[in-house]
Amino acid sequence: MLSSWRARLGWSAVRLLLTVVVVLGVFGLFLWGLGRDPIKAYQDTFRLNILNPRGLAGVLARMAPLLLTALGVAIPFRAGLINVGAEGQFMMGALLGTWAALNLEGLPMGLHLALVLLAGMVGGALWAAVPGVLRARGWVNETITTLLLNYLAPLVVGYFVFGPWRAPELAFYPQTPEYPASARLPLLFGTRLHLGFFLGLFFLLAYAYLINRSRWGLELRTVGGNAEAARRLGLPVERWILAAMMLGGALAGLAGVAEVAAIHTRLKLDISPGYGFMGFLVNWLAFANPLGILIMAFLIAFIASSGFTLQITQRLPYAAVNVLMALILFTVLAKPLAQRGKR
Amino acid sequence: MKRAVLGLVVLVFGLVAAAEPCLIVGMIIGGTKDDAGYNQSQYEALMALKEKMPCVEILFAENVPAGEAEAVLESMILQGAKLLFPAGFAYMFPALNVAKRHPDVIFMHPGGYMLADNFGTYFSNVQFAYYLLGVAAGLMTKTNKLGFIGGMPTAFVLGNCNAFHLGARAVNPNVTTYFVVTGAWVDRAKEVAAAQALIQQGCDVIGSHLDSPIALAQTCCEAGVFYVGYPSLAVQKFCPEYWITGLGLSWGDFFVEVAQQVLAGTWKPEHVRRGLEAGFITLGEFGPKVPEEVKKVVLEFKEKLVSGELQPFAGPIRDQEGNVRIPEGTAWGPLDMGKFDWLAEGVVGSPK
Numbered sequence: 001m002l003s004s005w006r007a008r009l010g011w012s013a014v015r016l017l018l019t020v021v022v023v024l025g026v027f028g029l030f031l032w033g034l035g036r037d038p039i040k041a042y043q044d045t046f047r048l049n050i051l052n053p054r055g056l057a058g059v060l061a062r063m064a065p066l067l068l069t070a071l072g073v074a075i076p077f078r079a080g081l082i083n084v085g086a087e088g089q090f091m092m093g094a095l096l097g098t099w100a101a102l103n104l105e106g107l108p109m110g111l112h113l114a115l116v117l118l119a120g121m122v123g124g125a126l127w128a129a130v131p132g133v134l135r136a137r138g139w140v141n142e143t144i145t146t147l148l149l150n151y152l153a154p155l156v157v158g159y160f161v162f163g164p165w166r167a168p169e170l171a172f173y174p175q176t177p178e179y180p181a182s183a184r185l186p187l188l189f190g191t192r193l194h195l196g197f198f199l200g201l202f203f204l205l206a207y208a209y210l211i212n213r214s215r216w217g218l219e220l221r222t223v224g225g226n227a228e229a230a231r232r233l234g235l236p237v238e239r240w241i242l243a244a245m246m247l248g249g250a251l252a253g254l255a256g257v258a259e260v261a262a263i264h265t266r267l268k269l270d271i272s273p274g275y276g277f278m279g280f281l282v283n284w285l286a287f288a289n290p291l292g293i294l295i296m297a298f299l300i301a302f303i304a305s306s307g308f309t310l311q312i313t314q315r316l317p318y319a320a321v322n323v324l325m326a327l328i329l330f331t332v333l334a335k336p337l338a339q340r341g342k343r
Numbered sequence: 344m345k346r347a348v349l350g351l352v353v354l355v356f357g358l359v360a361a362a363e364p365c366l367i368v369g370m371i372i373g374g375t376k377d378d379a380g381y382n383q384s385q386y387e388a389l390m391a392l393k394e395k396m397p398c399v400e401i402l403f404a405e406n407v408p409a410g411e412a413e414a415v416l417e418s419m420i421l422q423g424a425k426l427l428f429p430a431g432f433a434y435m436f437p438a439l440n441v442a443k444r445h446p447d448v449i450f451m452h453p454g455g456y457m458l459a460d461n462f463g464t465y466f467s468n469v470q471f472a473y474y475l476l477g478v479a480a481g482l483m484t485k486t487n488k489l490g491f492i493g494g495m496p497t498a499f500v501l502g503n504c505n506a507f508h509l510g511a512r513a514v515n516p517n518v519t520t521y522f523v524v525t526g527a528w529v530d531r532a533k534e535v536a537a538a539q540a541l542i543q544q545g546c547d548v549i550g551s552h553l554d555s556p557i558a559l560a561q562t563c564c565e566a567g568v569f570y571v572g573y574p575s576l577a578v579q580k581f582c583p584e585y586w587i588t589g590l591g592l593s594w595g596d597f598f599v600e601v602a603q604q605v606l607a608g609t610w611k612p613e614h615v616r617r618g619l620e621a622g623f624i625t626l627g628e629f630g631p632k633v634p635e636e637v638k639k640v641v642l643e644f645k646e647k648l649v650s651g652e653l654q655p656f657a658g659p660i661r662d663q664e665g666n667v668r669i670p671e672g673t674a675w676g677p678l679d680m681g682k683f684d685w686l687a688e689g690v691v692g693s694p695k
Contacts, residue, residue, distance in 0.1 A: 048418060048421050048422065052421055054417065054421055055417075055418070055421055058414055058417055058418070061414075062414070173409070173432060173433045190444050191417075191444075192413060192414070192417065263413065263440075264410065264436075264437075265436070265440075266436070268409070268410075270408050270409050270410045270433075271410055272410065273408060273410055273411055305414065305418075308404055308407070308411070308414065308415045308418055309418055311404045311405075312369075312402050312403065312404050312415070312418060312419060312422065313422070315403070
């Protein structure tokens, strides 16, 4: 048992290493073809985003929403559900959190922030409840509904940002007034790293413990493994499906409100560069494994940060950065095939 | 081995010393550097700085969403930038956040209204110069119907539309201006639809306030109607035939001024607003179909504007309902341009 677990970990490490080597190699050739120095490019990227403490803090700040959105996909995944909707849940979390931030001012410092974060979780959970109910009742597949709701969420946010919540002095770019100080998530060490990162780590640990060691985790995984068998065992399968979706949505929503409360400090439409979709990618790379989520979230955060470093240091056109992203996706897409072969 | 290492160290130090720049300057823009519009005008000013001060090292990133601005600016500071141009209105708050964390780095933001110890702003007095495009349009129109496409109905857009209309009326009292809003600074499809709608209503000269009027220029060429360009003169190459003239934001010399102030330690945070007289905005060449007579009149108006003899927003000016907005004997200056929430008499369209 232990040895097979070790072998699997070994295989994962080899696969990760191979992925990295292939991506860096091919992209290096691409850089070389453009007349750039790939070694220098990788050195700069590493020096500025890993070795430099401020740069590293920037990568970790980007990891915060990725950890939470990845968990938002992982929990439904364990229940056999595909939640493509973390992006929309992220936005709705930010929306409801903003309501709390702007309307509950005057509460004591910690209480206000706690309510803002809680409201964000409720926003994400409610948005995820829609596909959750539809799936639990057996009406509509959740992959479709969560995906489609991603397109709806920015329209809802847009209604408030362009309409009732718009800050009057900001005619050029519609956004809400600034969060009051009591609703802000503190930034740490004078960098962009914020408390949301530790919230992400906390929920990752909680997930790791609950999913493997608790009765709830066992029931959830049973529902995910074989819903029919779970039903015959007397498990409330419908309730578990709804709960898994709402829990996932709550964490994605927390990611959204934390990002606004820490970094942007006001709600606007461009708060996410696709954190929900990146979280989906993280979970997919990690197969809902907690340690895998930690590593992959770091990797994706690092790559996203490197994109702009490459543009600045190597004068690469913006489109070239997309080539790197596409290469990673491509290599990642090749993974399940190799796995299928092994089984 | 030791000698090799020593040699390498000497070589690296030598290279660093040789390439040591006098100042590292960074810029981020929200679009592409060749959009023939707002972003290109910013990028060209940066390149002019590099050309006039070769000791400056440039860091540049395009297509930076506002949500990513903080990360990219931080990265530029890590690479030694001491002067940053977050060159988009949407970067105002993200850049202010970064400025708070780095008091030793100077920020210059285009068009914002916030100041901090290390955060100043710059922009051109566009509305006054836009009056000249109106004069040209008023002389060129045959149908006496002008069109104006705005990205969003903000005070500065309404001001430009009013200036366009008032300039045209100054030389042609029969002019009516049709005002349309697309709802976004960049939306090619809506810009084409808006231009086509204006052309169908009979407008034969079209002005605009968008990030990039490329799609508008191309639509005008297809329909054979004239247009005026803003905010970059580069747009004329997309339809040279029906180009009347245009305005280009031109900040190259000012960027040099700022860089020298930063180097000398004399930089101060302030709102820098200058116009045609200071080269902050440039009137373009005239197109091939523009008669000499028209050119002459426009240039006369330009001279009066630069000398201060001409006040484009001198009262009495009425709004669409006929209410006097600028009373007789008064004139709106550069600091009043944020106050437009109305369209002048003779403009068709909604200011909201």
